[in-house]
Amino acid sequence: MEIININSFQIIGISIKTANNDLEKLQHDMQGLWNKFITESIADKIPNRISNDIYCVYTDYDGDYTEPYVAILGFKVENLDNIPSELSGKSFAGGNYIKKVAKGNLFNGIVYDAWKEIWALDIPRAYHADFEIYGEKAGNPENAEVEILVGVEET
Template sequence: MKYEIVEIPTKTMAGISIRTTNENMQAVNDIGKLWEEFWNKNIFSFTENKKNNKMYGVYTNYEGDFTKPYDFYACCEVSSEGNNNDEFSVISVPESKYAKFSLRGNYDEAAEKLWNTIWETKLDRKYTYDFEVYHNDGNDPENLLLEIYVAVN
């Protein structure tokens, strides 16, 4: 699968987070539960100062490579850190160079396929911030755009 190298400016995100690991498929369960909480608590609607209608999954605070523990945030991009719900974590994803992977399809299947491709691709990864962008760009759940940005040197 092809990817492109892009420069992305700093983004401010607000949402909820969990510490997890890819060992024993724990992240699949943890991240799934976090997205469920994101929807059940209507976090998308309650997030103030949203810049767009996209949802983001942010990976950061890696203890090593992708096999080690990291933090995951289910969040929205916001225009400022102020005026957000006190229950939300606010993080800043710094400007950086990223390998951008894109795929249309069902979000769960597309995410799994893209991450498997990323893990098999020889990239000079930074393991600082990586993020998924769920575009919410249609009514067909089998044809939605997902992009994954992986920080590279």
């Protein structure tokens, strides 16, 4: 893992409030979010997209990672000027992030396994925004690479 600094960014997508402390509910919520994203062609409804990378951002934490939070699945956009009514948009401040890359078969839970490793670390998490980036290297789900960025406190 490495520490990187990123600039502020904006996301438009669909969102759900969920929590990690109930694995069955978490899986149901996240599978439902992804299913809606795909079946309702959400990508086609998002204006001002900067790239084709899909972002899954975790934000608005009620506390730490064991407490409820909001997951937003969408795309990085130029601005939040024209958010379709069925979607949500949010700005995120830049800052320091720890970057981890999950590699392997998405269907085998590589992203969740990577999160379990992150949760076990003793790091000063910021809990303003953590996110996964499903870019070009995630195109083949059986041999994917997903970037995970975890916000950490400025030192």
